[in-house]
Amino acid sequence: MSEATQGSVETVTFTLNDREITVPKGTTVMAAARLKDVYIPHFCWHPGLKIAGVCRFCLVKVDNRPKLEIACNLTATPGMKVSSVLPEVKEAHKWALEFHLVNHPLDCPICDQAGECKLQDYYMEVGKYKSEMDRPKVLKPKALDIGSELVLDTERCILCDRCVRFEEEVTKTGALGIFNRGDRAVVGTYPDKKIEHNYQDNLVDICPVGAFTSRDFRFKQRVWFLKDKPAVCPGCSTGCHVDVYAKPQVRSYFRLKPRESAVNGFWMCDKGRNTYKHMNQEQRLRFPLVAEGSVARRKTTVDEALAALVGRLLAANKEDVALLVSAQYTCEEYKTLFDLFVVKLGVSKVYQWREPTEDLKAFDGLLYRGDHNPNTRGLSEALKAAGLPSEVNNGFDELVRQAPPLVIALGPEVAFQFPSLPAQLKQLEQLPFVSLWTIDGAAANYAGLKHLLPMKGFAEKRGHYLNFEAKVGELADPFPAGSDDARDVTEVVAALGDLFAHSL
Amino acid sequence: MAQDKPRIILRTEGLANPRALKTYIEHAEGYTAIKKVLGGAVTREQLIEEVKASGLRGRGGAGFPTGLKWTFVPQSDTGPKYLICNNDESEPGTFKDRHICTVNPHQVIEGMVLAAFAIKANKGYIYTRWEFQEEIGYLVEAIKEAYAAGFLGKNILGSGFDFDLDHYSGAGAYICGEETGLISSLEGKKGQPKVKPPFPAVSGYLGRPTIVNNTETLANVPWIVNHGAKEFRQYGTEKSPGSKLFSISGALVRPGVYEVPLGYPFERLVQEECGGYLPGRSLQALIPGGASAPLLTPEEVKGLTLDYEAMASRGTMLGSGAIMIIDDRQVLAELLKVTIEFFAHESCGQCTPCREGTGWLNNIMDGVLGGTAKPDSVERMRTVAKHMGGKTICALSDACAMPVTSYVQKFSGQLQAYLAQAAAAGSHVK
Numbered sequence: 049m050s051e052a053t054q055g056s057v058e059t060v061t062f063t064l065n066d067r068e069i070t071v072p073k074g075t076t077v078m079a080a081a082r083l084k085d086v087y088i089p090h091f092c093w094h095p096g097l098k099i100a101g102v103c104r105f106c107l108v109k110v111d112n113r114p115k116l117e118i119a120c121n122l123t124a125t126p127g128m129k130v131s132s133v134l135p136e137v138k139e140a141h142k143w144a145l146e147f148h149l150v151n152h153p154l155d156c157p158i159c160d161q162a163g164e165c166k167l168q169d170y171y172m173e174v175g176k177y178k179s180e181m182d183r184p185k186v187l188k189p190k191a192l193d194i195g196s197e198l199v200l201d202t203e204r205c206i207l208c209d210r211c212v213r214f215e216e217e218v219t220k221t222g223a224l225g226i227f228n229r230g231d232r233a234v235v236g237t238y239p240d241k242k243i244e245h246n247y248q249d250n251l252v253d254i255c256p257v258g259a260f261t262s263r264d265f266r267f268k269q270r271v272w273f274l275k276d277k278p279a280v281c282p283g284c285s286t287g288c289h290v291d292v293y294a295k296p297q298v299r300s301y302f303r304l305k306p307r308e309s310a311v312n313g314f315w316m317c318d319k320g321r322n323t324y325k326h327m328n329q330e331q332r333l334r335f336p337l338v339a340e341g342s343v344a345r346r347k348t349t350v351d352e353a354l355a356a357l358v359g360r361l362l363a364a365n366k367e368d369v370a371l372l373v374s375a376q377y378t379c380e381e382y383k384t385l386f387d388l389f390v391v392k393l394g395v396s397k398v399y400q401w402r403e404p405t406e407d408l409k410a411f412d413g414l415l416y417r418g419d420h421n422p423n424t425r426g427l428s429e430a431l432k433a434a435g436l437p438s439e440v441n442n443g444f445d446e447l448v449r450q451a452p453p454l455v456i457a458l459g460p461e462v463a464f465q466f467p468s469l470p471a472q473l474k475q476l477e478q479l480p481f482v483s484l485w486t487i488d489g490a491a492a493n494y495a496g497l498k499h500l501l502p503m504k505g506f507a508e509k510r511g512h513y514l515n516f517e518a519k520v521g522e523l524a525d526p527f528p529a530g531s532d533d534a535r536d537v538t539e540v541v542a543a544l545g546d547l548f549a550h551s552l
Numbered sequence: 553m554a555q556d557k558p559r560i561i562l563r564t565e566g567l568a569n570p571r572a573l574k575t576y577i578e579h580a581e582g583y584t585a586i587k588k589v590l591g592g593a594v595t596r597e598q599l600i601e602e603v604k605a606s607g608l609r610g611r612g613g614a615g616f617p618t619g620l621k622w623t624f625v626p627q628s629d630t631g632p633k634y635l636i637c638n639n640d641e642s643e644p645g646t647f648k649d650r651h652i653c654t655v656n657p658h659q660v661i662e663g664m665v666l667a668a669f670a671i672k673a674n675k676g677y678i679y680t681r682w683e684f685q686e687e688i689g690y691l692v693e694a695i696k697e698a699y700a701a702g703f704l705g706k707n708i709l710g711s712g713f714d715f716d717l718d719h720y721s722g723a724g725a726y727i728c729g730e731e732t733g734l735i736s737s738l739e740g741k742k743g744q745p746k747v748k749p750p751f752p753a754v755s756g757y758l759g760r761p762t763i764v765n766n767t768e769t770l771a772n773v774p775w776i777v778n779h780g781a782k783e784f785r786q787y788g789t790e791k792s793p794g795s796k797l798f799s800i801s802g803a804l805v806r807p808g809v810y811e812v813p814l815g816y817p818f819e820r821l822v823q824e825e826c827g828g829y830l831p832g833r834s835l836q837a838l839i840p841g842g843a844s845a846p847l848l849t850p851e852e853v854k855g856l857t858l859d860y861e862a863m864a865s866r867g868t869m870l871g872s873g874a875i876m877i878i879d880d881r882q883v884l885a886e887l888l889k890v891t892i893e894f895f896a897h898e899s900c901g902q903c904t905p906c907r908e909g910t911g912w913l914n915n916i917m918d919g920v921l922g923g924t925a926k927p928d929s930v931e932r933m934r935t936v937a938k939h940m941g942g943k944t945i946c947a948l949s950d951a952c953a954m955p956v957t958s959y960v961q962k963f964s965g966q967l968q969a970y971l972a973q974a975a976a977a978g979s980h981v982k
Binding site for chain 2: 121209
């Protein structure tokens with residue numbers, strides 16, 4: 049009752065499995081169940097898409113009504129008594145699943161969806177265990193090249209229509225349709241067309257079975273060996289909430305998936321999905337590289353590298369020191385960096401490092417923004433807090449022109465979003481001394497860079513980003529760093545601070 | 553005492569040029585009902601009340617009360633509304649609507665003007681199945697004549713009421729006879745039924761309130777307006793008033809389309825209208841209401857009358873009035889296979905139990921007839937059919953399951969014989 053009288057939203061109270069539930073008026077039984085953590089099995093219903101009502105799995109019994117009804121299209125009305133657990137309902141669920149499995153190839157051992165497949169989950173939950181099907185199955189096209197990120201198996205498909213609705217309602221491309229009828233029906237693109245947009249992997253996510261698989265992920269890893277932790281995508285200033293999937297024991301990352309949030313709904317873009325790759329061994333800078341005096345650049349320990357940097361800093365005037373900072377670090381990292389260098393050491397030359405070809409105003413209308421940095425707002429606020437000019441600009445060229453004797457550069461974490469990075473690193477090579485803090489292993493190819501410090505990736509540290517509208521994205525639960533020598537800025541600054549304290 | 557065999561629908565049948573507007577006007581009170589209604593003698597509310605009082609039930613198969621259906625259109629909605637004549641007539645065994653188009657299309661058009669007036673629709677469509685090319689020609693010609701005579705178009709008979717009527721045809725699919733499948737097709741989409749609610753009366757064609765009525769249903773309306781609900785109720789039974797067209801096929805001397813009052817004895821229809829069975833033939837089974845209706849045994853046919861209640865009491869349905877005589881020379885197992893194959897072919901494929909179930913049953917029947925089915929296949933068909941029923945967006949799944957269930961229940965002997973033969977030959981899948 050209290051819920052009903054609070055606020056202006058009109059509510060209804062009904063009973064689901066003998067439990068009284070109050071929800072906003074107009075809510076379906078399925079949506080209400082989801083709000084209250086009651087699980088009604090379903091394939092075609094998805095909270096981010098319109099109702100299709102075709103899988104016929106979410107059947108429930110309403111008191112005093114003759115037929116079972118689908119919960120996804122059943123609006124809750126006051127006093128309605130609904131059950132999803134009565135024996136007749138359970139029996140209907142068993143058979144709904146059996147019909148889904150009749151022509152399914154059951155190739156779970158080689159299917160990437162295995163382990164996170166709704167058919168498998170429901171089989172364990174409501175399966176008949178003993179199949180009634182003893183006839184040859186309907187065969188359909190497999191391993192279809194349907195988009196740059198996708199492979200389609202129409203035999204595994206259960207025709208839930210989620211992908212079709214996604215293309216109609218979310219990307220508005222209408223790229224997919226269901227062709228033919230009856231048990232010959234197949235999902236597909238129109239003749240000579242492929243899916244071409246930046247949101248293809250969402251089809252893999254919403255596909256409840258293994259019909260859509262990701263070209264990037266398929267055949268790489270069984271999902272049950274993966275561990276996932278929440279994080280924020282560093283690919284652009286939208287800052288989609290994501291789950292990062294990794295196999296920590298071998299220090300490998302495998303994929304990003306969107307995590308439902310007010311920022312990104314249920315989706316994320318394909319570009320963002322690639323922002324795990326730089327954290328893997330073959331791509332990342334794994335150890336410090338330092339050139340000291342006449343000694344050529346060599347692999348060192350972190351302690352040695354930091355000592356060398358402190359030595360240089362102690363020898364330099366504060367006017368000779370400059371910071372070059374990309375907008376791909378956390379608010380906390382900026383704060384500790386500026387606290388030490390700007391507030392304590394009095395460094396005043398701080399340059400923003402941005403990609404010169406970026407178009408800050410660009411936006412694809414869905415999620416992907418032209419500002420390819422996750423924390424432009426956070427950097428601005430940290431600059432302001434440190435008493436420095438805070439408007440967004442690209443100070444890279446100015447820094448190169450000034451050519452200060454000692455530069456500390458916080459390189460972009462997601463290098464592929466910085467197409468000019470190779471050229472810019474070449475320019476940095478020409479400066480007297482640059483300490484480049486980066487996770488990008490390609491930086492090691494620039495022999496003129498005298499001091500390289502390996503950094504942690506976004507999934508390996510704690511902190512916050514502020515997205516384009518200053519919404520907070522939290523990195524709260526880090527994986528162990530992919531390399532023992534990797535540090536975040538806060539750790540580096542703390543160690544530098546200690547060294548300064550001992551030296552002074 | 554009313555006539556024994558009323559002529560409510562087929563009023564111009566047997567006349568020269570039966571389809572012509574002139575014939576309809578001279579011999580069948582043509583377009584007098586719209587003069588009465590649009591002239592102001594009958595209000596919109598009175599028209600609906602009269603149709604409700606007549607007890608007219610939808611003649612397409614479901615038998616839903618027509619007047620009641622009209623009231624579901626929300627009259628508070630002032631935007632466009634649509635009236636659609638469902639002339640898809642796709643149930644196997646049914647051929648009565650095409651007969652109406654052949655002998656009396658104007659009565660359908662007049663019925664549509666009246667129905668449109670009742671629901672305040674200014675636009676209508678006749679949706680005919682693709683295969684009826686000749687009948688489409690008759691309808692298009694009749695529409696043209698009605699426009700020329702001022703019975704269609706703007707300001708009909710000076711009443712201020714506008715009603716435009718177009719003809720449309722899909723590519724020929726069973727499921728486009730289901731009203732929301734028809735609407736999808738009319739919208740230019742793949743013909744597949746829409747999830748309900750919302751129902752078409754609230755959100756139908758192009759998301760607007762839409763009433764879909766069967767051809768025969770609409771053809772009843774002018775007569776009801778002219779003669780009144782009371783006279784209409786003199787024909788038929790209490791719960792099934794009026795006349796009905798039956799398309800009766802099989803081993804009869806004169807199969808065809810006959811208009812008789814509802815409640816008419818089946819045996820009388822066979823003997824009087826159809827001239828009895830062909831010499832030497834007898835009834836093996838009866839499909840009383842199209843391919844989707846459960847079969848009746850000769851025993852169950854005894855004393856059968858042709859009305860909704862008598863059919864329901866025998867566990868089957870009147871459907872669209874498609875009576876199929878299955879005589880003793882037919883192989884029922886083959887008939888069942890053809891029936892299932894039809895539904896498996898026509899399933900639109902969106903609902904899982906139908907898509908997979910119709911195909912599965914077809915698959916099993918292939919095995920039964922081909923000698924490769926397992927010995928327990930009959931039982932399997934029964935269970936599969938049982939779980940296909942009542943679980944889908946439209947009734948196609950049921951339409952396939954019902955005949956299977958009735959066949960397995962009443963005539964499983966023939967199927968078992970196939971299976972026994974296969975088992976003896978060792979050809980079945982082990």
